[in-house]
Amino acid sequence: MPDRITVLHFSPTGGTRRAALLLAQRIASEVEEIDLTLPQLPEKEFAPQDAVLVAGPVYGGRLPALMVERLRRFTGGGACAVSAAVYGGRAYEDALAELDDLLEAQGFCVTAGTALLAEHSIVRDLASGRPDTQDEAQLAEFGARIAEKLDKGEKSVPQVPGNRPYREWAGMPVVPVAGDACTGCGTCAKSCPAQAISLENPSQTDQTRCITCMRCVAVCPTKARTLPAQVQGMLSQKLAPFMQKRPENELYL
Numbered sequence: 001m002p003d004r005i006t007v008l009h010f011s012p013t014g015g016t017r018r019a020a021l022l023l024a025q026r027i028a029s030e031v032e033e034i035d036l037t038l039p040q041l042p043e044k045e046f047a048p049q050d051a052v053l054v055a056g057p058v059y060g061g062r063l064p065a066l067m068v069e070r071l072r073r074f075t076g077g078g079a080c081a082v083s084a085a086v087y088g089g090r091a092y093e094d095a096l097a098e099l100d101d102l103l104e105a106q107g108f109c110v111t112a113g114t115a116l117l118a119e120h121s122i123v124r125d126l127a128s129g130r131p132d133t134q135d136e137a138q139l140a141e142f143g144a145r146i147a148e149k150l151d152k153g154e155k156s157v158p159q160v161p162g163n164r165p166y167r168e169w170a171g172m173p174v175v176p177v178a179g180d181a182c183t184g185c186g187t188c189a190k191s192c193p194a195q196a197i198s199l200e201n202p203s204q205t206d207q208t209r210c211i212t213c214m215r216c217v218a219v220c221p222t223k224a225r226t227l228p229a230q231v232q233g234m235l236s237q238k239l240a241p242f243m244q245k246r247p248e249n250e251l252y253l
Contacts, residue, residue, distance in 0.1 A: 012213035015118025020055035026143020061093030076108030088120030089127035097162025
């Protein structure tokens with residue numbers, strides 16, 4: 001088992017971070033975190049002896065563009081990387097392939113790829129409670145296998161599913177809105193990864209910046225922020241068929 005692994009995660013509502021840490025803790029004895037949702041991130045260069053796990057949520061079968069932008073501040077320098085596309089039970093489509101391509105372009109040596117489950121950030125009944133105890137056991141097994149590959153110094157690049165060119169995804173055309181329960185406390189504005197919410201008037205959201213990551217909904221102390229009810233209902237209906245089957249985590253070595 002490696003002594004140390006650095007986890008780079010973009011996790012607005014916490015599910016991606018939780019899944020990534022469950023995996024990382026079984027790969028190395030010491031885990032360091034770097035939060036890619038923070039707007040002010042210094043550039044960092046890794047070295048060949050380093051191990052890095054990079055985890056991001058799947059939005060419409062792709063990585064969030066904001067995460068891609070911030071990942072470009074990190075240079076691999078030949079470090080071994082484990083990629084993790086974390087999705088809410090529908091599909092991860094091209095996100096894992098996109099992440100691997102980005103890491104290779106940044107100078108990382110991709111050693112393993114994973115598709116991990118976390119509760120859907122909008123339709124919470126989809127993959128509800130994931131990662132759960134069954135996932136924990138599976139990720140422990142994944143981590144042990146990845147650690148063994150790292151210990152052996154194997155450099156084979158995993159072949160992961162995905163199309164090139166990637167599917168087009170322009171984001172959702174709606175943003176969370178503030179209801180009557182909004183107190184104007186500014187918690188949402190201070191927490192927004194895209195800095196899309198006005199600090200002076202938190203009920204106002206810049207639609208050109210918002211990535212519908214749902215962090216503002218998750219952190220609001222009065223539960224005042226939601227997607228429009230019509231949109232929430234439409235998404236719940238569209239994703240209902242995916243609730244009939246339990247998807248499993250996937251490992252590519």
